[in-house]
Amino acid sequence: MGRFLRGALVMVVVLAALAGNAGHRIYHDYQDTLQRRFAMVRDMARLVDDHVHRTVRTADVALDQTAAMVAEAGGPQKVRDLKHWTRLREYAAQLEGADAIWIYDADGRAVLESASFPNRIADFADPAGLAALRGGARLHVGAAQAVRGAGQPPVFPVSRPLYDDEGRFVGMASATIRVDSLTDFYALLGVEFDPLIGVYGPTGEIIARRPATGESVGKSVAGGLLFQSKLREAPEGQFLLQSMLDGVSRIAAYRTVRDYGLVVLTGIGRDEAMADWRTRTLHTVLETAAGLLAILAMLGWGLRYLDRERKAQVALAEARSAVERTSAERDETARLAAELDQARDMAETARRAAEAANRDKGEFLAGLSHELRTPLNAVIGFSDLIAREAEGPVGTPSYRQYAANVRDSGQHVLELINEILDHARAEAGALTLEEGPCDLEDAADFAVRMLTPRAEHAGVLLSAAVEPAVRNLHGDDRRIRQILLNLIANAVKYTPSGGSVTLSAALDDGAPVIRVIDTGLGIPAEDIDRVLEPFARAGNAASREVEGTGLGLPLTKRLVELHGGTLSLRSTLGVGTTVTVRLPASRLLPAESAPREAGTPPVEPAAAPDSILDSAPAPPAPATVPSWPPFSGPLSVLLVDDDPTVRDMVAGLLRGWGHRVIAAANANEALVVLDGHEPLDLLLSDVVMPPGMDGTELARHAARMRPGLPVLLASGFAAHAAGTPSAFGPDVAMIAKPFAIDDLRRQLARIAARQGGGAARPATAAGLPSPSPAARPAANPAANPAAHATERSPERSPGPPRLLIAEDLAINRELLAALFRDSGYAIDLVADGAAAVEAVEAGDYDLVLMDVQMPGMDGLEASRAIRAMPPPRGDLPILALTAGSSEEERRDCREAGMNGHVGKPYDREVLLRQVTRTLDATRSRTGTA
16 A cells, blocks of 8 residues: 555544544533533422521411410400500511511401501412311412512411310411412522522412512413423432423423422523633634544645655654643542542431431430420329329328429429520520510529529528619510529529629620629539530539539520620639620610519618518419509408418418408318308419319319409419419419518509509409309319219210229329229229220220320320221310320321320329319310310
8 A cells, every 4th residue: 555545544544533532522511511401400400499498487486476466465466466466566577578477367357467567458368278177187388479569589478276165267377488488599609500490389470489479470380391291200419401481401400398288499501601612612613623623634734745754753643642642630530520420429318317316306305305294294293192182181191292292393303404495495495585574683582582492591691782783684584583592592402501603783884794603613624514404413522412414504694695694604614714704795784774662662682682582492483463552551461371381480470460351271161151241352372272173173162252352372382383374264363472571562552542542352352252053163163073074975974974984004004093083083994005995895984084096096196096086986076195295296286186295293183173174175065065
């Protein structure tokens, strides 16, 4: 073969190789770019999915709070006041991107909105949502809606139904959220393109879309490829989309939002996404063409000049070497891309592991609460039976004290559980403040009074001083008191006998500063930061001998930070510790805006206020007192307290002030007085009065027997005193034990002012009618159960109401049998859910008490089986017996068809009262007597 033919053949081979290599590079670059763009939109879809889920979830929580507020008020029409509007604004402030939260009645008419007061006149603008909520939907996310007024972005509603105590639909709570809070999320992603972000309802209606959100209001994409094909194949994926709204071809990815059924779509224009690839392709073609021309020139030059053939071959070799280097660089780039993908996968795995750890922590806390409450159920229940001598005299008075000690220990464990749950709420960011005016001097006086018995028992001197300049604050009064109680109690705990604890509050650089100084054990320098962490304890041996959970200081620090303040420690080992709480200057209130009772002159601060000591082991929450104008005058007081020492001391004090006192040792004696013709101006009763009826139940009976009679309930138990007196009626207030003399005087002055201001006494010797037999309550709410039972079926003979109790633990069945003994009810006990279903099918019962967690068929499944039976057995009222305290578990009980729940540990009066209330509700609903 001649030299010319060999050269021509070489030229053809080289041209083909270069062209093939260029085409190969262009094709693989195209595939690689396309996959990277798909990965980008997939990651965008995941992020937008998380953002949408978080937004709707936050709205769901805010609406649950709103529904709870409406239920507490008694219905939508009862919330049209400034107090409920303020709470509604607080719920709306917690919702990211919220325009407003609305409350509508059952016909869709606006009752209240968070954006203005009074609310704008508007109807519920989501007919499909109204129909869905009336049909039983728990939550409905509506399509985008235009807002009246130019320049306002569209909104979409997230709505939930409102029900009354009977389960009837009475209205809706709806949060309107600006769609731009979803669509503008792309700006936070750092995306180099102008993406499509769409959020659609389950049937294709547009909730939010970018771009052209305003033009998309009221439209649907149900006829597009996404809803017609892709979603039916898989809940998430990626595809090439030809938009039916703007006709743009896009690289797109979609995901279905968990829990809510919404669909998220993200995409970038195909032309825009592949622009870089087209630029690189052009460069490759130009480079290849230039190379081909160079090679052709060199080969032609070699054919014409045979003497330069060697140089042409060298040039060809160099060109091939350049191609190989380019290939090697491409391989290195592919390797780096693979490592980047691997790193992304590892990051995603770590994120999922973190989410699983958070879920496990929540499940651990729920399980811990249940496991602790279950044994406490038996401890507190049986000790209460012993203290009340339910089985007859125990023989020796010491046994009653032993039983009271066991019950108090159980109350202490419950307080520890509440402390753990408070810490869990703080960790989850669910601990919120209910802010208003706060009197720091009253809070300090309250804390000192509550802890003085504990300090005296430990041999510790306790004192407090609050400067007038820092007395009036804006904050959560209950949490401020909790901060002071925790700090002082912690100082007393770690201070040996003969030491002192001092509380001071003063201005420092214009800001309120609270200091608690003790002469206690001190904290090692290396442990100062560690003791502010949950469950941590100081490392020295003396501190380890003091019991504690390690949650007090961390929880206190969190409460201070919620007020915008800081908490710091300064300690010297063996000398003592100083805890400093610094609050923002903005928390100070001017003196003229400080809360003060009407007509009451300011009280000068005292170093140690007088008090009437009581043996209660725990401090109560602050008293809630109706605001009555001052008036001085003698009162006729019915004083009820089971402790003869406290009763005689308070009676002597009241008589010394000129009041008339009728003393009673228990609720039964008080009922005799209330049922008589004795004129009364006030009922002053202890809350805890074992055995028998407690003070709260006595207050309810007093409200029926003597309408309008003021009641003061006194308690030293925090679990009792923390209750809201308004739940008993407007005439019931609460006062803390041990009594502060000034507090008791102010309470009596208000009540005397009310009587002297023209309000008639509840009863007079000449004018009190004798209550009818129907109006006279029994001392025990279940003493006459036949009056509360529903009508028996025709085949049953008349008799007491018959209850079926399902409980898997033998000790709890024994406890329940003891609690219902002498109650007037007939009870049957079974050990699991399946046995309960069989008993309902075979027997005739008035009510079922169902434990939730049982082996085999649990209480929820058994309740569903009973509800599936035909009436009347399918309509049988069911009460859940549960140690759980979460809203999720209560919701599961309601969804299973249960009518209510009774919490563990059991309180006999609460248990019998709940049974009576449920039987009364069933009687009212069925119209039976």
